[in-house]
Amino acid sequence: MAATLLEFAEVCEKIRSTSSKKQKITIVANYLRGLSREDLPLACRLLTSRVFPPWDARAVNISYSTILDALKEITGADEKRLKATYLKYGDLGSAAEELIQDKKVTTLLQTPLTLQNLYSALDSAASKKGEGAAEHRERVLKGLLALCSPLEAKYLVKVLCGEMRIGLDEGLLEEALAVAYGRGLKKVREAGLVVADIGESALIALDGAFETLKLKLFHPTNFMLAEEMSSPQEVAEYFRCELYAEYKYDGVRAQIHSSDKEVRIFSRRLEDITNSFPELHIPVGREVILDGEIVPYKDGLLPFQKLQQRLHRKTITQDVLNETPVVYFAFDILYYNGETYIDKPLKERRAILESLDLKPPFYYANQMKVRSEDEIKEAFESSLKLGYEGLMIKRPDSEYTPGKRGKKWVKLKKELATLDVVIVAAEYGHGKRAGLLSDYTFAVKSKDGLKVIGKAYSGLTDEEILDMTEKLNKLTVKDLGHKKIVEPKIVLEVAFNNIQRSSRHDSGYALRFPRIKRIRWDKSVDEIDTLDKVKEIYEQQTRKK
Known part of the structure; x- marks a missing residue:
């Protein structure tokens, strides 16, 4: 039987509702075990906010503004209600769930929306190029929302925004795959590093095909x-x-x-x-x-x-x-x-x-x-x-x-190392930088999450600051007026004179005289440096003194 978006959404709600890692793994494993071979890779990608493998050049490209416009038309909500509902949750998926309860537009045949139907629609949206592509994407989205229940709309929008926020990362999903099919976790994780696509990893786990694992041309693997x-x-x-x-x-x-x-x-x-x-x-x-x-x-x-x-x-x-x-x-x-x-x-x-x-x-x-x-x-x-x-x-x-x-x-x-950090907040500058997000608070990762170690505002060109302002506005999760809290997506390589102890930041450390060496568009937040490395550099400095 074909997997439906409603079943997927209900599973996501169950995952979100528990803080227990063990329960999350059990919920996901039970769900995956019941999927067909065709639905399994798609469901795994959707659980990690993806539609296509990471190397697939296609992108759905349905923006926040397109989603808001579609919700406005489908639900009849005005601009004021849209904004108030979004601010109420700080999450567009949850806002969509509430708004869709007043849906004004439906289809004549309310057939269940399957994962395969969803994929076909999003594939169509991603494949259309050139003149009329934006209008086509909006039509596809409206068609999907017209078929969606409130809960389905919530998780459709979350996938499109890349913001699942249900407490499930790829590591936990790999653990669930190992449990679902009785495979060794080490083998599942090693396969994942080679094929670099959770959908393909799922099929390998299903088949137990670890010994015949090979690279494929035009399918990149993770870098050593x-x-x-x-x-x-x-x-x-x-x-x-x-x-x-x-x-x-x-x-x-x-x-x-x-x-x-x-x-x-x-x-x-x-x-x-x-x-x-x-x-x-x-x-x-x-x-x-x-x-x-x-x-x-x-x-x-x-x-x-x-x-x-x-x-x-x-x-x-x-x-x-x-x-x-x-x-x-x-x-x-x-x-x-x-x-x-x-x-x-x-x-x-x-x-x-x-x-x-x-x-x-x-x-x-x-x-x-x-x-x-x-x-x-x-x-x-x-x-x-x-x-x-x-x-x-x-x-x-x-x-x-x-x-x-x-x-x-x-x-x-060179003797003084740099650190790869991620921007977690941005503030507006002054003078010629007024109106531009030019001051960046950044963090490193630790076992307890991201920890702030400093703030930098020098090192970027005017053109780069303009580009960063545009991107950070799109990544804003909380607007405090002069300051914006942003999704941790943009990685910086930061140089500094030394590291000192500090009670100002939750890391317990601060970089002295930090300056941005470059933006690392080629790196993800998973590749930033750790708090352990910060401590190691600090201890090396202390020994040298």
Whole structure:
């Protein structure tokens, strides 16, 4: 029997109504166990506020304003009531639930809305491009809302806004999959890191197909991550063996997926950024997945900000290509001619990578063999002189572990590290920045949630502040007049002089003289630094004194 949106919404309400992790897992596991093979991946994506896999370039693109306009027409509510209902809940989904109780528009045939019907409608909304696309999306939404009960409308809107807020994250959903199908949680999580799509993970858990897990061309996997070390001495003493050292390029980490006819490029967040880099649309081999760094380069390195500007342009003109050309430094190969190589040692993967006949703008990442503290220090200083950020140090026997951070790979950066933080609040500036959200309160993550460690207002260009103001207004969850509390979505890389104890922030720490080094559009909130790292840097400072 086809799964319905009403059943999905009722399950979401049950999940939301309990704070017990165990009960949430039981509720979800029981629901998933009763789904068909066709409905299972769709339901799992919807539970994480997704319609499509993360690498799918399509987006439903139904905005807050479109939802409000549709609710106004379907319910007959005026502007005043819409605003009052939204402010009452601070959540558009809950507002829709109340408003739909006074629905004025319905369909002649009130047939149950299935998940497959919902997917078909949203697929249609996402696929329509060009003239008439906005009107088509609004018609699709009105048609769906006309079929919805109040509870269905609540969770339809929550999915469209990407704001489920039911206390269920992907980790808990993976636990529910393991329980539902009697699988080991470790295997479910490892599969999830490789396929990078909860819908596909669900099918693997259903089938128990962990041993035959392979990468797929044009389906990105999560990136292997590195720990950070503070000095060549620490690196040498920790490893005590021969290592590979590579320059740490100041660019955008990206996977290149290439067939002999097509190239697609995916960011760290698994987003399709192919259109941002047309000069890289050159096949590098038949069925190849590379890991590497896109670097802005024109007679030498260009500022990272130049590269970020390209990521937000809808059209890359010839002027942009001339002003900010890029190259790609490949340092790993994950898939080649139908075979997955992530379980092979780096030494073997590098040999296969170097067997490819890469031509500009593709280059092999510089690689040196090092072992002693002096050798590591010499390579590190060479990197800095060339304008790079530092070194990546890798064990030659390291397998490629998607989505995992460990000490098989470590990074050695300039002595004063930066922190990746997320904006949680923004305030209006003064003078020429009046009316613009230019002062940003930011946080790191801890086991108890996000913890504030500072506030910064310098480092961005006027153009970036305008862009940030527009985006933060859309992410606002509470408007305090001079200050806005925002969804934690935008990641910043922040530099600072040192860290001090502070009772002002709930983290217990504050950055001194913080300044924004850059906006990390390529990173998600899951990748920000931790409070443990802040404590570690603070303790290192104390020892040095």
